[in-house]
Amino acid sequence: MKDYFKKISEFLFNQLNSSEVLILNFDAEQTDFVRFNKGKIRQAGNVNQINLIINLISKHKTLRTSTRLSADFNRDSKPLANILDFLRREIVELPNDPYLMYEKSQSSTNKTVQNNIDAYLITDAIVDKFKLLDMVGVLSSGNIIKGFSNSLGQRNWHESTSFNFDWSVYSKNGKAVKQNYSDQKWDQNIFDRLFSECTQKLHVIDYKEQKIIPGEYKVYLSPSALNEIIDMMSWGGFSYKANKIGSSPLHLMSKGEKELNKIVSFSENLTNGISPTFHSDGFIKPEKTNLIINGKYNKSLVSPRSSLEYSVKHNAAEYYESPVSIELEPGEIKTEEILTSLKDGIYLNNLWYLNFSDRNNGRITGLTRFGCFKVSNGEYVGPINTMRFDETIYNILGEKLIGLTDNQQLLMDSSTYEERSTYNSTIPGALVDSFKMTL
Amino acid sequence: MDKDFINIVKTMLPKVDYCSMRFVNKYSNIINVTRNVLEPIIISEDEGVMITVFHNGGSGYGATSNLTKQGIQQAINSAVHWAEFSKEKLTYFPNLSEMKTQSGDYFTTEDKPWSQISMKDKTSFLMEINRALRSKSKITNWGAGIRYNSIETLFLDTNNSNIHQKISYLLPQMIVAAEHKKETQTRTFGGHAHARQTGYDIFDNINMIEKAKQLSEEAVELSQSPNCENKITQAVIAPDQMILQIHESIGHPLELDRILGDERNYAGSSFVKPDMFGNYIYGSKCLNVTFNPTIQSQLASCNFDDDGTNAEKQYLIKDGVLLRPIGGLFSSQRIDLDYVACSRASSWNRPPIDRMGNINLEPGENTFDQIISSVDDGIFLETNNSWSIDDKRNKFQFGCEKGTLIKNGKLTNVVKNPNYRGITENFWKNLSKVGDINTHKILGTSNCGKGEPNQTIFVGHATPTCLFNNVDVFGGV
Numbered sequence: 001m002k003d004y005f006k007k008i009s010e011f012l013f014n015q016l017n018s019s020e021v022l023i024l025n026f027d028a029e030q031t032d033f034v035r036f037n038k039g040k041i042r043q044a045g046n047v048n049q050i051n052l053i054i055n056l057i058s059k060h061k062t063l064r065t066s067t068r069l070s071a072d073f074n075r076d077s078k079p080l081a082n083i084l085d086f087l088r089r090e091i092v093e094l095p096n097d098p099y100l101m102y103e104k105s106q107s108s109t110n111k112t113v114q115n116n117i118d119a120y121l122i123t124d125a126i127v128d129k130f131k132l133l134d135m136v137g138v139l140s141s142g143n144i145i146k147g148f149s150n151s152l153g154q155r156n157w158h159e160s161t162s163f164n165f166d167w168s169v170y171s172k173n174g175k176a177v178k179q180n181y182s183d184q185k186w187d188q189n190i191f192d193r194l195f196s197e198c199t200q201k202l203h204v205i206d207y208k209e210q211k212i213i214p215g216e217y218k219v220y221l222s223p224s225a226l227n228e229i230i231d232m233m234s235w236g237g238f239s240y241k242a243n244k245i246g247s248s249p250l251h252l253m254s255k256g257e258k259e260l261n262k263i264v265s266f267s268e269n270l271t272n273g274i275s276p277t278f279h280s281d282g283f284i285k286p287e288k289t290n291l292i293i294n295g296k297y298n299k300s301l302v303s304p305r306s307s308l309e310y311s312v313k314h315n316a317a318e319y320y321e322s323p324v325s326i327e328l329e330p331g332e333i334k335t336e337e338i339l340t341s342l343k344d345g346i347y348l349n350n351l352w353y354l355n356f357s358d359r360n361n362g363r364i365t366g367l368t369r370f371g372c373f374k375v376s377n378g379e380y381v382g383p384i385n386t387m388r389f390d391e392t393i394y395n396i397l398g399e400k401l402i403g404l405t406d407n408q409q410l411l412m413d414s415s416t417y418e419e420r421s422t423y424n425s426t427i428p429g430a431l432v433d434s435f436k437m438t439l
Numbered sequence: 440m441d442k443d444f445i446n447i448v449k450t451m452l453p454k455v456d457y458c459s460m461r462f463v464n465k466y467s468n469i470i471n472v473t474r475n476v477l478e479p480i481i482i483s484e485d486e487g488v489m490i491t492v493f494h495n496g497g498s499g500y501g502a503t504s505n506l507t508k509q510g511i512q513q514a515i516n517s518a519v520h521w522a523e524f525s526k527e528k529l530t531y532f533p534n535l536s537e538m539k540t541q542s543g544d545y546f547t548t549e550d551k552p553w554s555q556i557s558m559k560d561k562t563s564f565l566m567e568i569n570r571a572l573r574s575k576s577k578i579t580n581w582g583a584g585i586r587y588n589s590i591e592t593l594f595l596d597t598n599n600s601n602i603h604q605k606i607s608y609l610l611p612q613m614i615v616a617a618e619h620k621k622e623t624q625t626r627t628f629g630g631h632a633h634a635r636q637t638g639y640d641i642f643d644n645i646n647m648i649e650k651a652k653q654l655s656e657e658a659v660e661l662s663q664s665p666n667c668e669n670k671i672t673q674a675v676i677a678p679d680q681m682i683l684q685i686h687e688s689i690g691h692p693l694e695l696d697r698i699l700g701d702e703r704n705y706a707g708s709s710f711v712k713p714d715m716f717g718n719y720i721y722g723s724k725c726l727n728v729t730f731n732p733t734i735q736s737q738l739a740s741c742n743f744d745d746d747g748t749n750a751e752k753q754y755l756i757k758d759g760v761l762l763r764p765i766g767g768l769f770s771s772q773r774i775d776l777d778y779v780a781c782s783r784a785s786s787w788n789r790p791p792i793d794r795m796g797n798i799n800l801e802p803g804e805n806t807f808d809q810i811i812s813s814v815d816d817g818i819f820l821e822t823n824n825s826w827s828i829d830d831k832r833n834k835f836q837f838g839c840e841k842g843t844l845i846k847n848g849k850l851t852n853v854v855k856n857p858n859y860r861g862i863t864e865n866f867w868k869n870l871s872k873v874g875d876i877n878t879h880k881i882l883g884t885s886n887c888g889k890g891e892p893n894q895t896i897f898v899g900h901a902t903p904t905c906l907f908n909n910v911d912v913f914g915g916v
Contacts, residue, residue, distance in 0.1 A: 036530075042529070042701055044499050044500070044524070044525050045500030045521050046500070047788045048517075051504075063479070064481070065483065066483040067484045068486050068504035069504065069505075070504065070507050071505055072507045072509070075506070094480070140892060167704055168703060170703065176703065178704070245580035245623075246579050251621075257621075352829070355827040355838070357838055358914075360623060363915065365836050369829070417895055438860070439836070439862075
């Protein structure tokens with residue numbers, strides 16, 4: 001595939017005149033998707049897709065289009081030449097782009113991790129293991145490729161093979177245990193261990209449901225649950241532009257008027273190599289950007305466009321200016337002693353369907369879901385009814401934060417809208433006092 | 440698609456119990472002007488095919504953007520392999536004898552075709568709207584955009600079905616924000632609601648410049664307004680909020696694949712159980728909800744779904760009583776309930792699942808003035824800006840951009856951050872008045888997410904203004 005991308009790059013670049021620059025973004029995946037319900041296969045199949053974004057730059061103007069490729073040069077070459085002609089015809093009609101910026105320093109990179117993952121074997125292992133359980137979920141498995149080239153000579157390539165099995169198992173009382181196993185190589189021993197943990201948790205969620213009423217509770221937010229809160233913070237919270245125009249939920253922090261707890265430090269950390277390090281216009285991203293240090297807003301993610309609009313230095317953030325690989329530093333609470341630390345409260349394994357109820361003040365609403373338990377005297381009492389919460393970021397990670405766990409968890413985004421995501425986060429759990437449940 | 444190529448492809452259909460081919464060509468064009476600057480224009484062509492095979496108790500699909508003969512053959516091989524592999528491992532295998540041969544077409548009418556308006560004219564129009572949005576000094580952010588999508592589908596199967604449909608829709612969008620004492624308030628148009636099957640002629644019916652000026656004034660007014668107070672009250676809900684209420688608390692819970700558990704790991708299930716159809720009181724007697732693919736220009740109108748089922752209008756809820764789910768032919772076979780033509784896929788690279796099409800609340804007999812004048816103490820809620828509901832679609836909370844208090848039958852002061860929460864099973868029983876055809880709007884949202892693998896699809900909702908009793912409303916911090 002890399003050779004094919006090189007071939008079409010050269011084909012297009014050879015047609016340019018001296019005043020033109022062309023940027024290409026190559027995006028491909030070959031994925032087997034297997035959907036499960038009731039421990040059996042619901043839908044199974046294979047998707048093979050290649051997408052190419054062609055961005056023509058000419059005299060301070062820019063116009064781009066994306067198209068699908070077949071990976072057959074005889075079929076693709078003519079439509080690609082037609083697209084270039086179309087871009088040339090249309091671009092003259094457009095005004096100059098005052099925020100146009102692209103990499104000119106030719107920073108080429110190459111990262112390829114290829115493994116042999118057999119979706120049929122994995123599916124057999126899954127169906128065999130869950131044949132007596134009410135399991136529902138999805139397996140996504142195969143190659144993900146991101147490539148960049150420009151007519152100035154830069155080449156970047158990021159290719160990996162991976163799987164992501166995201167599932168939940170339901171007990172007869174309608175409660176569920178949610179799990180995820182994602183990696184670049186299937187290890188049956190790890191899967192066996194996760195299955196064993198799942199069956200143990202299923203035993204606990206079969207306890208009598210504990211009815212929770214609206215009020216304030218001491219809660220433990222597991223890394224998955226806390227990740228949902230951090231996802232909401234990322235809706236503009238770390239964006240330079242969103243903070244300038246006032247749509248950021250952290251704009252009061254960025255203006256120095258609010259702080260989080262001193263133990264809270266966030267960074268955009270790309271050192272795990274899961275997300276590509278190159279920007280869609282060719283800029284190489286820094287390995288680590290400290291966003292919040294010891295509770296204080298430090299830096300935003302700044303895209304090249306924002307850098308020109310606001311006359312600031314950019315840090316190669318994409319145009320949406322959201323983290324793709326966020327890390328929250330761990331704390332000191334012993335993860336294995338979390339039930340003792342919680343003592344009396346609610347253990348929140350997952351949160352669901354979050355949204356803002358007052359964006360200006362960072363207030364978020366959402367619901368409990370999957371394996372949330374009442375805990376008394378450091379012991380599981382039973383699963384809780386679904387509850388709605390409504391609480392501010394400044395309380396959850398600020399005044400009411402008791403502590404963070406000493407272990408972080410790597411969470412791979414299982415999202416597959418349009419294509420498989422390469423987003424991820426590394427997050428500890430959080431112990432929070434007086435967490436407000438409203439319905 | 441080239442007819443000669445299609446004829447060649449037809450000869451490639453494998454000898455199996457059933458096979459379908461669904462070719463999709465999607466064209467998208469997004470133009471945004473933000474703070475008077477044209478953002479990079481997005482033009483995308485997305486073309487590919489999905490082959491679906493049912494054979495000998497197994498099923499599988501293969502999808503590819505490689506539309507060479509070899510590429511299609513590889514997709515067929517993938518579909519056949521997965522069908523062989525999944526034999527006796529499936530949650531269910533459909534009764535193929537109920538599938539009918541279908542032929543026909545459907546095309547959106549574009550009186551002013553998108554392709555015939557120059558890019559220069561479109562961007563100039565958006566620049567003009569930007570200037571109107573910036574008409575007040577306290578405005579801190581503004582922008583306008585147009586999203587155009589055209590989706591052409593060709594469906595062929597081993598029953599000799601041949602369906603050709605081309606749906607195109609357009610979504611105009613505006614945003615304007617004003618800041619007062621470090622508090623930003625935003626008004627929008629179009630964002631979640633105003634998508635229609637139409638061409639550029641949509642702008643003959645919407646005065647975007649006047650609307651922009653109005654939104655600008657409202658954003659400034661909101662930024663200086665008090666927070667909505669907390670109370671249980673009567674709420675009059677405008678169509679651009681009603682559509683989210685219908686979508687989240689009627690549309691999703693009635694999706695049959697949720698009820699059957701397919702979505703429990705992601706989008707969730709439903710409080711609705713199979714034995715509730717035909718007898719469950721979903722709402723007050725003035726609640727009438729239809730699955731209606733027949734309204735011209737509504738977002739999800741069509742003649743067939745993506746499994747080739749003929750699309751017809753059906754009542755889901757009549758006089759408050761729950762009648763049938765939103766389930767396609769295959770889902771209905773799993774539980775022996777009526778079906779509607781709602782099996783839809785976001786594109787060639789995702790398999791069809793149960794989806795809302797046009798889910799509409801039928802108009803009643805009350806004028807807007809009659810509704811407002813009937814309220815002694817309440818609130819008028821406009822334009823959704825926040826939505827959240829539990830995985831069984833029961834406990835919801837919605838936020839709106841603008842609230843206007845109603846006192847003694849009259850609209851009075853504006854309040855900011857109006858939110859309300861409730862429980863679906865109770866909420867619709869408190870539907871007290873339904874607006875007439877003059878309050879009725881044909882709207883639609885283009886971003887409904889669901890499914891594993893994930894899919895985003897466009898759905899239509901037509902609704903009048905409605906009045907609800909006993910609504911728990913509250914404001915911001």
